Amino acid sequence: MKMEPSRSSFDHWMHRYHFTFRETRGRNITVQCNLCLPTIKLLSTAKDTTSNLKKHLERKHSLVYRKKTSKDEPSNSGHQTSELGPSDVKQPKMDHTLYTSQSKLNVLIFNFIVEDVQPISILEQPGFQHLIEVLSRGRKVMSRKTFVARLDAAFDRMKEELRVKLDKVQSLCTTADLWSVHNRVYFGMTCHWLEDNFERKSAALACTRIYGRHNCEMVIAKIQEIHSSYNIESKIRATVTDNGSSFVKAFKEFLPEDEREAEENQFEDVGSILGEGEGGDFFLSYFLPPHQRCAAQTLNLIASKDLAEAISKEQIQRVHNSSTAKCALIWRKARSSTVVADAVESIANLKFIDPCPTQWGSEYHFVQKIMSLTDAQLTQLIDFLDVPHFVPDEIAYLKEYADVFKPVAFALDLLQGEQKCFLGIVIPTLLTLKRKLQEKAASTQFFAEVIDSTVKAIESRFKQVFHSVDARLATTTMPQFRLWWLPEAERESLRATLVAEVLQLDQGFDEGDTNGVSLHEDEFFSYGPGSSSNRDEKRGAAEEVRMYLEGTNKDLQCLNEFPGVKKMFIKFNTTLPSSVPVERLFNHGGNFLSPKRNALTDEHFERLLLLRYNSKICTTAFE
Known part of the structure; x- marks a missing residue:
């Protein structure tokens, strides 16, 4: 009997011995995979191609297929080569990235433990060891002793x-x-x-x-x-x-x-x-x-301890205690379970976080969140949690509390920064805070006396900062403030101090730069046009400071135009406020x-x- 031309692709395929021919169905043939035994796995493929069978070998029996292909398989035809191309060409690149040397593997594992805060005991866990061995083609995970030595x-x-x-x-x-x-x-x-x-x-x-x-x-x-x-x-x-x-x-x-x-x-x-x-x-x-x-902790003490003492001495103590007690009950019940927390979040569209007892800011932000709700949202929330309703005086008190002490919360957040926070912002922050509190005192219903006590506490607790020469110079060298924050009568004195500091700092740098280094003659002698003395006369420390203080550019980068003032900024504003x-x-x-x-x-x-x-x-x- 003459062989069907349609079966020639499978009959002449080098991997045909991995399969047993079953039957022909129209333009397709059905075969059984011998490698899948004892599981019966039947596969269908077109008569003129073996691509489906190749994919099965690649996916399910890749080790057998690649080993045989790398040693023996010739290129049978143009279309077969193109079928093998995508997976076979990419595979060596994947191997190259996955498998690495033992020394590189040790570095990767070490960085994984340190940077991702993993326990050292992970090195001894069988699952982790097996994972690394498979990915690195049999290389071993370093021991605890080796890790400690590398540490x-x-x-x-x-x-x-x-x-x-x-x-x-x-x-x-x-x-x-x-x-x-x-x-x-x-x-x-x-x-x-x-x-x-x-x-x-x-x-x-x-x-x-x-x-x-x-x-x-x-x-x-x-x-x-x-x-x-x-x-x-x-x-x-x-x-x-x-x-x-x-x-x-x-x-x-x-x-x-x-x-x-x-x-x-x-x-x-x-x-x-x-x-x-x-x-x-x-x-x-x-x-x-x-x-x-x-400065942040000091202001937190004022907002918590001093503010509480001031309230305790006033007639508002009763309404303060009752309103804050209801707030405390709300946040306790709101955090009683995940179910309640989810319901509260859906009602108020807010996620409540337990206030930290040592951080006044977290307590304030919670009250602010409660008071930001509409009357309908607040009523629905209180009914759901089954807590007592706020009376009108308590609502008025809490809203005024959230409004009056908003500048305090803002100042606290400002002073707790790191990257863009300098010692020079402390005095302007405190002065602005005092002014904003005093402006609110005239229109407040509950907090007039409390505001007065809070302002006095700021003056007392930050007395050393207000009188600190370093803090004052740090503020003056910030283009955002210069001398604008200072009363007119005190500006000339601080300007003179700034000039003296720039002169002293420049002399200090010159001495350090010339220590043990030979000077050029033109740098040593100071006579004639272009000499250092004439340059100093044209733009000395006093002139540089004057030009800086008369400027209006508030961008920090403008200090590059005033090298002496810039050195002063770096010197005094290196100190963090918190x-x-x-x-x-x-x-x-x-x-x-x-x-x-x-x-x-x-x-x-x-x-x-x-x-x-x-x-x-x-x-x-x-x-």
Whole structure:
């Protein structure tokens, strides 16, 4: 019998022995896959092509198909080559990207653990090991011991690279704080500086475990130790901390007598300070930089503690207590279950978050959200949660509360910034806040006396900032403010101070630049046209400051036209107004100290945390 021409494609195919011919159906044939046995797998393909069968081998039996093809398969015909082309041409490229060397694989796994906050124990999990072995063609996952060795080496590289970077910086600011978690206490510190393009850079210096009492002496010793380890003691403009008694007393010991008297006028926990050891000659062995209290935390104290005390002394205490109690009941019930939370969100089109008891801003924003609802939404929400309705006086009180203290909430958000937040914004922010509160006092129904007490608290708690020469110069060198914020009678004095600082700073840079370097004759002699003395006469420090102060451009980049003032801006505005960055460092640390990672030693915890925090500025550590 003559063979049907239509079957010739399958009969002459090199992989036909993997299939058993079953029958012909019109223009198609049916075959059974021998590799799928004992499962019966029937496949249909056209008589003049084997493309369906090839796809089945590629998808279900790729190892057998590729091995045979790479060794033996010739190009049977033009259309067969084109059918194989797309998958076979792309496959080697995929292999090249998936499979890598052992050293590169170790780098990828190390970065995966550090940057994505993975537990080290993942290296010993069978599933992870199998995944890596399959993707890397049998290469092994590094052991815990190897990872720790790489961690130590990466940390040393990171610290050395950071030292080199900080060595080139003229002015630095550090932030410090204590953190309690899982019955442990850690001392954290970050540092910050401004680049020539005004971009702020940040790095973590330490997050070390503290044993025993974290008193004033411990704080002093730790700050000195960390600063010394990076050789930055002489470059620090200020160390920013919260108002904790340990930090307050530690820095007070190093203040001049006149500034120490000003510090004593601040509101402090006297019992905590007196309960700490006096130290005797201990303080003579250390040196600390100037202290900057966290402006955000200080304002938060005013908005919570001082505001509550002022309200308690007024007749509005009753309506305050009743209205805030109903608000508290709403947020407790709204967060009682996910079902209730979803219903509340659908009713009010808002997602409620529990207010933090130590952060006044979160409580204020919750009240503001409640008062932003329409009467119908508020009624529906209260009925759904089955809480008491607000009476008209309570509604009026809460709406006025949300309106009067909106500038306080805005100022808090402003002072907690990092990238675009400078010491120079503190005084204008406080002055603007005082003015806005006083403007509202005339039209308020409930808060006239409370506003007066709040303004006095701002003046008292920020007295040191208002009188700080550094803070005043930081404000003046910001084009947004210049001397416009200052009363006319005080402007000339501050202008003269600015000129003196520019002159002193220029002389300091000249001395540093010429130290050990030979000068050109034209730079040494100052006679004749074009000499340095004539240039100074045309545009000296006083003229530069005058031109700057008379300008109206508020863009920070305009400082490039005034090099002396620009140096002053970088010098004084390096200091941050708040210690929020070190709190963010602790937030990073919380990920590493979850229950799965609680077995980390204190040393490894610190190294992992600092490597992750500094990954953007210390890139060589991950190579």
